Amino acid sequence: MGSLLLDKAAIVTGGARGIGRAIATEFLKEGCDVVIFDKFFPQDFDNYVSEMATCYGRKIIHKSVDITNTNDTQKACEEAAAEFGHIDILVNNAGITRDKLLIRMTEEEWDSVLAVNLKGAFNTMRVLSRIMAKQRYGKIINISSVVGLMGNFGQSNYAASKAGLIGLSKAVAKELAGRNVNVNCVAPGFVETEMTLQLSDEQRMALLNLVPLKRASKPEEIAGIVAFLSSEKANYITGQVICVDGGMVM
């Protein structure tokens, strides 16, 4: 057990599975209380919660929230803040894909990806920026993607949303800099999650060829950087994009 984030309180969106869950675990391990927002929670989630509670003895709360809904998100964020009396860390991790070539992409496929990945982050940051500004302390970490930096075949909606998230982070970093609130992005590359398990072998090989380290990352390897950026060790870092991608973007 570490103490990097001792007695802090965090919100992690999309924390039920994948990278989000790894981030929540890392936070709990480092002494932080965690509120997990997600739309659905898998069957094993209750086991996960009780296991975490026994291992690390920190509070872990989960809320079923649709972050694309501005009012519901505002309510959930305010409830979380009321629960702990403070929220020091916000991680916008919730994200979806609906891959399709541009010509065949429907308006619905565009809208749904932008709504979760970009507007969802706006919805939480809108509320938490007020709370964190008042506290004169806060760390916001937005999970973007190397695809936001490089673009990708068949992912115009996803790339637009993840690039937009980088812009949003920089704008808010400047807005909140005077209030001691830091806003940064982490851009993972190829991570082993349920989302990437859907790829065919051929797609995997093609992707691995783009990674100088020649392997995918584990969700824990993303979570470590997020914990660092959420800690007081990163007090002088704001408005940055950290690629955790095995060297894909150089």
Add this chain to the structure above:
Amino acid sequence: MHLFENKIVLVTGGSRGIGRAIAEKFRECKAEVIITYKSRVDTRHFDARGIKYFQCDAADSKRVIELVDYIVNEYGRIDVLVNNAGITKDTLIMRMTEQDWDSVVSTNLKGTFLFCREVVKSMVKNHKGKIINISSIVATTGNAGQSNYVASKAGVIGLTRSLAKELASYDIQVNAVAPGFVETDMTAKLTDQQKEAVLNFGIKRKPAKPDKVADFITFLASPESDLINGQTFIVEATHLRKDEIIHFKTGV
């Protein structure tokens, strides 16, 4: 200046500001130019120059589909698309309403997506095309009070890079231009303090004239730029005197 003779050029948001300068520059180069506008257009001005204009809210998918369909039927194809339509609704994020966010992101980002999707259908058939998306310098630097605008314009860069990869095999180039401070109706709304913040951030800049931005756009639409794809270019008027260079260096 017959560089674009017989070329069909579509410029969204072409009734004012940078869009208008772009449309006029293409027209000077003999292109067939079509602009879209959202609320009003100086019809006499564009009639006199032989520029066609159509009402279209870039965020309205039905209207975009209908209009592009009409243009392709009427002119046979579209050679150049400039996605320029953009709006601002500036306020700090903690005071920003859902409506402020939605209107900016749907016009600036979704509008670009919609026009790309529809126009590309014609370009893919021709195995040729140029798309230029207008982003903004603030997409790369961030800007306080513009989180919606910055997100939308940064999103445009991500979209540009994806489309460049998707469409490369059809000989369609997709690039983005990120203007700095340009003298337009949009920037005229800024307070002196806001202007100062943009113009004197890092190095000194002066406001650019819209037609200088248009010069670069026509280059990106010309065959001379065939090897340029998926890039974002900052276009701005830097204004640096020798003593300021020294000051800047020692100041850091």
